[in-house]
Amino acid sequence: KVSLVHGAHRTGRRTDAAMARWRAYGLGQFIHWGLYSIPGGEWDGKTYNGAAEWIRSWDGITKSAYDSLIYHFNPVKFDATAWAAAAQQMGAKYVTITTKHHDGFCLWPSKYTSYTVASSPYKKDLIKPLVDAYNKAGIDVILYFSIMDWSNPDWRYDIKTKDDSIAFERFKKFTRNQLLELLERYPTTKGLWFDGTWDNAWVKQAAFADELETEMRKMRPGLIIGSRFRADENGKRHFDTNGQLMGDYEQGWERKIPNTITEVHGNDWDCVMTVPENQWGYNAAWKGHIKTTDELLEMLAKCVSLDGNFVLNFGPKGDGSIRKEELSLAREIGDWMAVNQEAIYGCEYAGLEPQNWGYFTKKTGTDKIYMLVFNVPVSGALRVKLPVQTSISKAYRLGQPAQTFVPEEIQASESFIHLKTTSEKHPFVIVLETAKKTENPKVKYEKAK
Numbered sequence: 001k002v003s004l005v006h007g008a009h010r011t012g013r014r015t016d017a018a019m020a021r022w023r024a025y026g027l028g029q030f031i032h033w034g035l036y037s038i039p040g041g042e043w044d045g046k047t048y049n050g051a052a053e054w055i056r057s058w059d060g061i062t063k064s065a066y067d068s069l070i071y072h073f074n075p076v077k078f079d080a081t082a083w084a085a086a087a088q089q090m091g092a093k094y095v096t097i098t099t100k101h102h103d104g105f106c107l108w109p110s111k112y113t114s115y116t117v118a119s120s121p122y123k124k125d126l127i128k129p130l131v132d133a134y135n136k137a138g139i140d141v142i143l144y145f146s147i148m149d150w151s152n153p154d155w156r157y158d159i160k161t162k163d164d165s166i167a168f169e170r171f172k173k174f175t176r177n178q179l180l181e182l183l184e185r186y187p188t189t190k191g192l193w194f195d196g197t198w199d200n201a202w203v204k205q206a207a208f209a210d211e212l213e214t215e216m217r218k219m220r221p222g223l224i225i226g227s228r229f230r231a232d233e234n235g236k237r238h239f240d241t242n243g244q245l246m247g248d249y250e251q252g253w254e255r256k257i258p259n260t261i262t263e264v265h266g267n268d269w270d271c272v273m274t275v276p277e278n279q280w281g282y283n284a285a286w287k288g289h290i291k292t293t294d295e296l297l298e299m300l301a302k303c304v305s306l307d308g309n310f311v312l313n314f315g316p317k318g319d320g321s322i323r324k325e326e327l328s329l330a331r332e333i334g335d336w337m338a339v340n341q342e343a344i345y346g347c348e349y350a351g352l353e354p355q356n357w358g359y360f361t362k363k364t365g366t367d368k369i370y371m372l373v374f375n376v377p378v379s380g381a382l383r384v385k386l387p388v389q390t391s392i393s394k395a396y397r398l399g400q401p402a403q404t405f406v407p408e409e410i411q412a413s414e415s416f417i418h419l420k421t422t423s424e425k426h427p428f429v430i431v432l433e434t435a436k437k438t439e440n441p442k443v444k445y446e447k448a449k
């Protein structure tokens with residue numbers, strides 16, 4: 001262990017109520033919305049092959065042409081209540097919304113730059129109606145904020161000269177001002193999801209970022225900040241020089257999911273996932289592999305089975321409408337959650353040996369186990385290995401309690417649940433009520449003779 005001033009300030013998970021609420025979410029919605037939503041990955045009849053929200057960095061568009069999009073941003077179809085209703089029906093317990101992406105365009109009327117919605121034809125704050133509508137729908141809000149800001153002349157990818165460092169000092173003040181402004185303006189928000197923090201200039205700001213994180217936490221007790229915000233004084237990100245997680249949860253699972261519990265190192269984490277291969281902002285082309293509802297449900301189940309939250313991304317159009325393909329995915333996910341949410345919300349890693357048929361989750365604080373079945377074996381026999389001295393007292397289909405199962409014990413703490421049919425076409429859940437086998441005192445007494 002090396003001594004660090006700006007490394008992790010806590011080892012192990014946070015144990016407070018605000019973090020327990022976050023841990024229980026299971027399913028979240030990500031929203032990427034901004035000027036990049038207007039071109040949607042296309043410009044001058046050409047298609048940008050990168051992620052649509054990165055189109056400003058493409059040599060197929062001039063920076064001034066991109067920046068002039070601000071004069072065309074007028075999302076007349078924006079309806080925060082409708083967005084929140086779709087998220088609520090999907091079963092999202094929280095939403096992470098881009099307040100400012102790498103391009104620097106602010107969806108709130110920030111006092112510290114003119115590159116905001118206030119300078120657009122729309123004029124009005126977009127974040128407040130979203131926070132209010134989602135909170136009203138019982139959904140918590142986390143604010144996405146990109147440190148990297150291409151619109152700010154003081155931003156630097158690296159600090160090489162005295163001028164760079166003078167400019168970047170101004171940029172650090174600007175960044176702090178905007179973050180404190182967001183916390184002031186939206187007091188019900190639960191956390192900040194930082195991005196754009198990999199460049200050399202920011203990685204060198206260990207002390208500044210550490211102090212800023214402390215200041216924000218003091219301003220908002222319970223505030224949740226992930227591992228992507230700051231680096232330690234050796235430039236280490238996500239995990240400090242001693243391998244300790246920075247921040248409150250691991251934020252490295254972008255478009256990927258851990259396969260084993262060991263990869264999670266006992267930390268809280270979220271996985272943020274796109275519906276296409278790699279498009280966060282609205283992409284008109286909608287090309288390549290588009291994940292199906294069952295694929296997304298399996299990702300959700302896998303995340304919760306390994307102690308994580310699954311955050312599914314939506315990319316509204318420049319006019320404020322949500323594309324029909326995303327609305328139908330949300331609807332189908334919501335239909336499944338309406339029946340099976342008990343196996344997701346407030347659930348955690350069950351501590352059981354993974355099986356090929358799907359994923360185990362366990363209701364936090366109970367011995368209730370859920371079998372989320374995605375791959376029905378041709379045998380119809382689902383293997384379950386419980387901890388020793390644990391038995392299954394009841395087994396039934398979630399949502400159809402009359403459909404019960406009598407496990408076939410094949411050896412100590414190992415059973416088969418035999419399905420009645422192997423022709424299921426969609427994922428389903430079996431509930432196992434388990435109990436510790438208690439020693440029978442009579443038997444103990446007889447032994448004693």
Ligand SMILES: C[C@@H]1N[C@@H](c2nc3ccccc3[nH]2)[C@H](O)[C@@H]1O
Nearest residue numbers: 032051053054101195254272280
């Ligand atoms: C949550 C996601 N993070 C941003 C991003 N920028 C990247 C640059 C290089 C590698 C990965 C990146 N992810 C994406 O634009 C999106 O906002």
